[in-house]
Every structure is written in structure tokens, then in C-alpha cells.
Amino acid sequence: MGQRSNSSSPTREDDAGHGATENFKMTMLPGGYMGKILQVDLTTRRSRTEPLDRTLAEQYWGGHGFGIRLFYDLVDPAVDPLSPENKLMFGAGPLTGTGAVAASRYVVVSKSPLTNTIACSNSGGFFGPEMKFAGYDVIIFEGRADKPVYVWIENDRVEFRPADKLWGKTPEETDEAVRAATSPHAKVACIGPAGERRSLLAGVVNDRQRLAARSGVGAVMGSKNLKAVAVHGTGSVRLADAEAFWFAALDVLKKVVNDPVSFGSFRAYGTANLVNLINEMGAYPTRNFQEEVFEGAAATSGEAIAEKILVKNRACFACPIACTRVSEVKDGPYQGRGEGPEYETTWAFGALCGVSNLEAIARANFLCRDYGVDSISAGATVACAMELYEKGYAPESDIGFPLRFGDAEAMIRATIMLGERDGKFGARMADGSYRLAAHYGHPELFMGVKKLEMAAYSPRVFQGMALHYATSNRGACHVRGNTVAAELYGIPKYVPPDTLEGKEELVRRPFQNSTAFVDSSGICLFTKFAITHREIVAMMAPATGLDFTFDKSITQGDRIWNMERLFNLRAGFTAADDTLPDRMLEPVPGGPRAGSRAELQKNLETYYQLRGWDEHGVPMKQKLAELGLEDFWGVVGG
Amino acid sequence: MIIHVKLYASLRRYRPGLALGQSFVCAAPDSATVEWLFLEALGLPPEEVAIALVNGIHSERDRLLCDGDTVALWPPIAGG
Amino acid sequence: MGSLVRVRLFAPFDRLCGRRDVVAEFSGTPRLADVLLRLVEQHPALGRYILKRTGNGTVDFENYFLACVGENIVLPEDRIPDGAEVKLFVPHAGG
Numbered sequence: 001m002g003q004r005s006n007s008s009s010p011t012r013e014d015d016a017g018h019g020a021t022e023n024f025k026m027t028m029l030p031g032g033y034m035g036k037i038l039q040v041d042l043t044t045r046r047s048r049t050e051p052l053d054r055t056l057a058e059q060y061w062g063g064h065g066f067g068i069r070l071f072y073d074l075v076d077p078a079v080d081p082l083s084p085e086n087k088l089m090f091g092a093g094p095l096t097g098t099g100a101v102a103a104s105r106y107v108v109v110s111k112s113p114l115t116n117t118i119a120c121s122n123s124g125g126f127f128g129p130e131m132k133f134a135g136y137d138v139i140i141f142e143g144r145a146d147k148p149v150y151v152w153i154e155n156d157r158v159e160f161r162p163a164d165k166l167w168g169k170t171p172e173e174t175d176e177a178v179r180a181a182t183s184p185h186a187k188v189a190c191i192g193p194a195g196e197r198r199s200l201l202a203g204v205v206n207d208r209q210r211l212a213a214r215s216g217v218g219a220v221m222g223s224k225n226l227k228a229v230a231v232h233g234t235g236s237v238r239l240a241d242a243e244a245f246w247f248a249a250l251d252v253l254k255k256v257v258n259d260p261v262s263f264g265s266f267r268a269y270g271t272a273n274l275v276n277l278i279n280e281m282g283a284y285p286t287r288n289f290q291e292e293v294f295e296g297a298a299a300t301s302g303e304a305i306a307e308k309i310l311v312k313n314r315a316c317f318a319c320p321i322a323c324t325r326v327s328e329v330k331d332g333p334y335q336g337r338g339e340g341p342e343y344e345t346t347w348a349f350g351a352l353c354g355v356s357n358l359e360a361i362a363r364a365n366f367l368c369r370d371y372g373v374d375s376i377s378a379g380a381t382v383a384c385a386m387e388l389y390e391k392g393y394a395p396e397s398d399i400g401f402p403l404r405f406g407d408a409e410a411m412i413r414a415t416i417m418l419g420e421r422d423g424k425f426g427a428r429m430a431d432g433s434y435r436l437a438a439h440y441g442h443p444e445l446f447m448g449v450k451k452l453e454m455a456a457y458s459p460r461v462f463q464g465m466a467l468h469y470a471t472s473n474r475g476a477c478h479v480r481g482n483t484v485a486a487e488l489y490g491i492p493k494y495v496p497p498d499t500l501e502g503k504e505e506l507v508r509r510p511f512q513n514s515t516a517f518v519d520s521s522g523i524c525l526f527t528k529f530a531i532t533h534r535e536i537v538a539m540m541a542p543a544t545g546l547d548f549t550f551d552k553s554i555t556q557g558d559r560i561w562n563m564e565r566l567f568n569l570r571a572g573f574t575a576a577d578d579t580l581p582d583r584m585l586e587p588v589p590g591g592p593r594a595g596s597r598a599e600l601q602k603n604l605e606t607y608y609q610l611r612g613w614d615e616h617g618v619p620m621k622q623k624l625a626e627l628g629l630e631d632f633w634g635v636v637g638g
Numbered sequence: 639m640i641i642h643v644k645l646y647a648s649l650r651r652y653r654p655g656l657a658l659g660q661s662f663v664c665a666a667p668d669s670a671t672v673e674w675l676f677l678e679a680l681g682l683p684p685e686e687v688a689i690a691l692v693n694g695i696h697s698e699r700d701r702l703l704c705d706g707d708t709v710a711l712w713p714p715i716a717g718g
Numbered sequence: 719m720g721s722l723v724r725v726r727l728f729a730p731f732d733r734l735c736g737r738r739d740v741v742a743e744f745s746g747t748p749r750l751a752d753v754l755l756r757l758v759e760q761h762p763a764l765g766r767y768i769l770k771r772t773g774n775g776t777v778d779f780e781n782y783f784l785a786c787v788g789e790n791i792v793l794p795e796d797r798i799p800d801g802a803e804v805k806l807f808v809p810h811a812g813g
Binding site for chain 3: 242
């Protein structure tokens with residue numbers, strides 16, 4: 001496995017509008033990294049490569065880490081997210097493409113047009129590894145093309161090609177057309193029609209059906225007139241100490257395939273095996289978070305999916321778990337086939353909308369794929385619309401039909417309106433439930449934080465999630481600090497969901513910091529049910545030849561978290577934004593957790609202290625110095 | 639006493655024919671614990687039982703059961 | 719009658735053994751299990767990764783790697799004919 005030798009390409013630009021690749025000098029990092037950042041200027045249709053700085057690698061490790069540091073340096077936090085001045089970054093980790101278990105991941109980083117926070121969305125599939133094989137750790141898109149284009153990257157060669165014939169196509173159609181025009185071996189990341197229309201719920205779709213979904217990163221891509229990116233590489237990822245790496249990687253593989261969660265339940269039932277469990281706990285948000293128990297849970301659970309519509313599993317690059325479902329509804333009004341539905345999607349179009357029809361939920365999932373939208377936010381927006389309608393705040397004349405909780409057909413119609421951006425109501429839905437609810441004068445019906453909709457775990461029951469939703473840097477996402485692992489399955493150790501004590505530290509370190517680290521490595525988070533952080537570091541050190549240790553990995557996660565916080569503070573966020581919807585402070589109306597409510601305030605104060613932030617949630621000088629970020633002291637007028 | 643039992647995910651194969659989410663009843667002595675229930679009454683392999691909810695609340699294996707309790711059991715599972 | 723079996727090691731086993739090809743001689747026709755145990759005898763580092771000790775002390779093989787002769791997957795109890803080449807690898811979902 002050798003790294004391709006660096007040959008400097010002559011600067012050239014020909015009539016076909018090929019990008020110019022300037023000479024570069026590559027910084028040799030021993031392994032893991034490819035050593036190059038590709039900058040693609042869509043305005044001038046030129047590209048250039050920069051060497052990956054060794055210090056960046058040592059401090060920020062990859063993926064999420066690279067994304068935030070580069071973004072912080074290159075983009076003004078006040079930038080309009082849909083302007084040419086915003087940038088869109090794809091970042092792989094040092095382990096991406098190495099063949100370690102589940103080493104498939106890459107991130108999409110930008111400033112979110114939905115939330116105005118920093119956005120970092122994570123995706124699997126095969127695109128990330130292919131970026132590495134082509135020779136790149138990071139690809140940065142800047143500017144705006146004057147008309148729709150797609151970018152074709154084959155090793156050193158970067159081409160800008162017209163995408164007018166692709167505009168309007170679904171991600172699957174786009175993938176097929178682009179590969180036919182470039183290479184059958186190309187991997188494609190693209191936007192669907194929703195991204196083209198700059199829906200703030202649009203994601204970036206790779207490998208036809210996988211999404212870097214949240215935060216509207218697809219709208220950023222659409223605002224740049226960038227329909228797709230096709231990558232093909234003939235290189236491979238060099239390893240600094242291949243033997244030590246493979247010892248560590250095989251240890252991980254052994255643990256993962258012998259783990260009853262990763263290899264047992266995930267393979268058999270996918271993530272939707274949680275539906276019945278969260279529901280039986282009385283923590284399953286229903287009808288726009290009005291209740292926490294759903295009568296249709298069993299009918300829309302992972303077990304029901306396995307029995308009724310599951311066709312097979314599918315895996316990402318180098319992953320034996322194969323947690324992805326491929327399901328099919330063979331006939332009827334909800335006919336369709338494809339990947340999913342996952343737990344979150346099953347919930348968002350199921351319980352959250354009061355819908356018990358599994359086939360309709362599957363169909364909504366396929367629609368989200370075809371439009372290229374975040375299924376969590378889309379389902380949550382439909383649910384919000386349902387409550388607005390039922391309470392008489394959004395008149396039927398605006399919507400065009402009755403939109404009630406539990407009405408599967410109406411749910412599908414609303415989803416299509418959202419994806420199509422159809423009419424005024426459709427356009428409002430396409431930009432998420434915050435803007436929808438605010439338009440009708442009822443922002444209290446928006447169930448999220450910082451304009452990002454919450455996920456399928458009630459913060460009234462899981463106090464760790466209450467704190468995490470409130471403080472997550474991209475808004476109310478679950479995955480960046482999924483304390484349910486501890487508060488329910490006991491990974492790493494069981495902690496009752498309703499206790500408050502110790503939750504601040506639980507959220508901060510083993511969840512938020514650790515997840516940021518994992519998202520930097522290139523490994524899928526789902527391995528973490530079988531292994532810990534240490535095993536990932538044990539692979540990263542021999543892969544890269546850098547002095548990565550467990551302690552440094554904790555610091556690295558902390559560093560990422562603080563940089564994101566600084567970005568957000570400079571973008572205008574304050575401690576007042578670390579909050580929850582008022583409804584979450586009201587008692588759960590029924591079920592096993594009746595009476596329970598989110599207890600945020602005390603936890604938040606302690607959390608800030610543990611993070612080394614002042615009472616306004618601003619990182620203090622000492623904290624920044626500890627992280628090697630002393631140069632950033634004072635950026636927020638501290 | 640009478641305990642209502644629900645089995646989920648891969649544990650369902652130990653009671654084929656039971657509809658998803660439906661409970662079945664199990665007679666238990668006064669001193670029965672969660673562990674007694676799944677080991678003795680139901681004969682489930684212990685490594686296959688990871689999560690027990692008693693009336694919706696997460697419970698350890700040594701929790702004593704009361705008449706009329708609903709016990710729901712899962713194998714090791716997780717999600718995202 | 720003796721037989722000769724070649725083993726072709728793919729990543730990561732080649733790294734662990736420090737070589738790509740191994741030849742093993744057997745009296746009689748070995749099962750795959752015999753070939754694998756012989757490989758572990760010659761390259762003990764491999765043992766940690768392909769053997770699994772079961773509860774009652776017997777030895778079993780891990781299930782994450784595959785062995786093939788030609789295009790056919792072979793299992794531990796399958797006989798390997800004289801002169802055959804066994805390929806040992808970890809299957810990846812690849813592009």
C-alpha cells in the first residue's frame with residue numbers, strides 16, 4: 001500500500017473550462033492522512049491544493065476537527081450562509097478508507113442557513129473513503145457557480161461540468177447520470193430538488209441514499225449552484241505502522257462482531273429496535289411532543305419493519321455491522337423501495353405525527369431521500385403544521401387540505417408539499433418548523449433549540465438529553481451527545497434518566513467531547529457500543545505515526561467543542577439560546593413518566609463551570625489556554 | 639401473584655405467535671424478582687436479557703415484583 | 719497419502735504473518751480447520767485473531783474472516799484437496 005508519488009501538475013486552463021491545478025509541495029505525514037486540502041472555487045472555476053499542515057493534524061485530528069478549525073479560520077461567523085462567502089467543506093478522518101471497521105465516515109461542515117450556527121453533518125457510505133483514495137483529506141467549496149455545475153475529481157484532475165441536465169433530478173437519478181458521464185467507479189455526493197430550491201432542511205446525499213442531513217447543508221450546496229461532486233481515486237491510505245495498526249484494527253473487529261448490540265440487534269433490527277423500548281418507558285415524543293406514549297408504537301417498530309417490509313441489510317465501507325435497512329412497500333398508495341426507515345425517521349413521521357401506518361412512514365422516508373431532506377426536521381415540521389392546523393392557527397385555506405395528527409395520507413401530502421416547496425405553505429414548511437410556527441404567531445409550537453428540531457428522545461424523561469439538546473453547538477441534535485446510551489442501555493455505565501446529579505459531566509465528557517473525537521477519526525459512532533474511545537485512538541496512532549494518546553483525544557474533543565462555541569458566540573448566540581421549548585418544562589401528561597419535566601437551569605450552571613466557561617457560557621481565558629487556544633481569548637469581548 | 643410479561647426484539651422468538659406488544663400472564667411467588675421471572679419462569683438464557691422495564695421503569699435483576707406488575711424485557715439493543 | 723495445501727494471505731493476515739504465501743504439507747486430506755491450526759502453529763500472532771476459545775475449553779474460529787478455494791467459501795469442516803489454494807481474507811463492503 002504505497003502513497004501515490006507527488007507529481008506537480010502544470011498550471012493550465014483550456015477552452016473546456018478545466019480547472020487549473022497549481023504546483024504544490026506536499027507535507028509528508030507518515031500515514032492515515034493523504035496530506036492535501038483541495039480548494040475548489042466555483043466562481044472562477046479554478047482549484048488548488050494546499051498541503052495539510054502537520055500541526056492541524058496533531059491538534060485537530062481530522063473530520064469534525066479539521067472542519068471546525070479550517071472553517072473558523074476561513075469564514076466570518078457573521079456570513080450569510082446562502083451567500084457565496086460561505087464555504088462548504090467535506091472532511092474525512094485519518095482512519096477513513098483504511099479498512100478498519102466502519103472506517104467510512106466523512107463530515108460536511110458549513111455555516112447553517114437553518115440555525116445560523118456552525119453545522120457539521122456526518123455521513124457514511126463510500127464517498128468519504130473515495131475522497132481519500134483520490135488524495136484528499138478535505139475538500140473546500142467556495143464562491144458560487146454562475147450556473148448549475150457538478151465537479152468531477154479524479155485524483156489530481158478537477159473538472160467543472162455543466163449540470164443543467166441534472167437539475168431537478170433525484171439523488172438516485174443524479175448518481176446514475178453523473179457516473180455514466182464520468183466513471184462507473186465514481187462516488188457521488190449531491191443535492192436533491194430540495195437543495196436546489198434552497199430548502200433549509202436540505203441535506204447532502206452521498207451514495208444515492210445516505211445523508212449528511214441536518215442543518216440545511218444541502219441548501220448551502222444549492223446556493224452555490226453545485227449539484228454534485230463526483231470523486232474517483234486510484235490511491236490508497238498509507239499506514240505509518242501497518243502491522244501495529246492491523247493488530248489494533250483486528251482487535252476492534254473481533255469486539256464488534258462478537259458484540260450482541262452492534263452485531264446482534266443492529267444487524268437484525270436496525271436502529272428502530274428502540275421504538276418499543278422508548279415508548280414503553282414513556283419517553284417517546286408523540287403528536288409534536290404533546291405526549292410521550294404512542295398507541296401506534298408496536299405497529300411502527302423495528303420488529304414490525306423486520307416482519308413486514310424489510311428486504312435486506314446494507315453496509316457502508318468496511319463495515320460488518322450492516323445496520324442499514326433496505327425496505328420495500330410492494331404495492332398500494334405508499335409503494336416504494338430503498339434504505340431506511342431508521343429510528344429517527346420512523347418516529348418523526350410516526351409518533352410525532354400520530355401516524356400508525358408503517359407503509360406511509362416508509363413512503364415518507366423514501367420521499368425525503370428523493371427530495372434530499374433531513375427526515376427528522378421534515379417529519380417534525382409536518383407535526384408542527386398538524387398542531388398549528390388542529391389548534392386553528394394555520395387555516396385550511398393556507399394548507400389546501402385538513403392536516404390532522406394521525407392522518408397518514410395528509411402526512412404524505414404535506415411531505416410532498418415540503419419537498420416541492422409547493423405554494424406558500426409548502427415554502428414555509430421547506431424552511432423548517434421554527435419559521436413555520438413563528439409565521440403563524442406561535443413559536444411555542446416549535447419543538448427544538450436554536451431552530452433545529454429535537455429528536456426522538458424526550459428531554460422531559462432523559463435529563464442528560466435535556467442538557468445536551470440545550471447546549472449542542474448545532475442546535476437540538478441527539479447524536480452529538482446521545483446520553484441515552486448511559487441513561488438507558490448502560491453504555492458505558494447505567495445512570496437513571498431522571499437523576500440530575502452528575503449529568504453535567506456525563507454530557508460534557510463521555511458524550512459531547514468523546515463524540516466530537518469519534519467524528520474526527522473517520523470511524524462510525526455505532527462501533528462505540530462494542531469498543532471505547534481508547535481502541536479508536538489505538539488505531540489512529542499507528543495509522544498516522546503521530547503521538548495520539550487517549551488523554552490527548554479527550555482534549556481534542558474539548559477543543560472542537562470550544563471552537564464551535566466560539567464560532568457560535570461570534571455569530572451572535574448567547575447563553576439565552578441554551579434553552580428548551582417551554583413545553584418541555586411542563587409535566588409529561590401520562591404514561592410511566594407522568595409528571596416528569598426537563599430540569600435544565602441548575603444543570604446548565606454546573607455544565608458551564610465544568611466546561612470552564614463563565615456564567616454567560618463564554619469560554620474563559622484559562623480554559624482556552626489549556627486547549628492551546630489562548631489566541632482566541634477576547635474574540636467574544638470577554 | 640400475577641405478572642404481565644412483554645417480550646421484544648429477538649426475545650420474541652421464545653413466544654412465537656404472540657402479537658407484538660401483547661403481554662401474557664405469568665404466575666409468580668411473592669418473593670419473585672425480575673431475574674426469577676426470566677430465568678425460572680420463562681427459561682430465557684440470561685445473556686440474552688439486557689434490559690428490564692417494570693411498569694415502564696428500568697429495573698435491575700434483583701428487583702422484587704408486585705402483583706399486577708408489567709415486566710417488559712429486551713436483549714442488548716441500542717440506537718441512534 | 720500426503721497432500722500439499724497453499725494458503726494465500728490477504729490483508730490484514732499477510733501483515734500479521736509477514737508473508738503472503740504459505741505452503742503446508744499434510745498426511746492425508748486436511749480439513750480447513752487443520753490448515754488454519756497449522757497456520758497458527760507457524761505464525762502464533764495469527765492465533766489471537768482467528769481463534770476463539772469457547773466456554774468449555776474447545777477452540778473455535780472467529781466468524782469475521784472468510785476462506786475460499788476458487789470461488790467457493792469453505793468452512794472449517796470442509797476437506798481441502800491436494801494442491802488447492804486457500805485464500806484467507808476479511809470481506810469488506812467495497813466500492
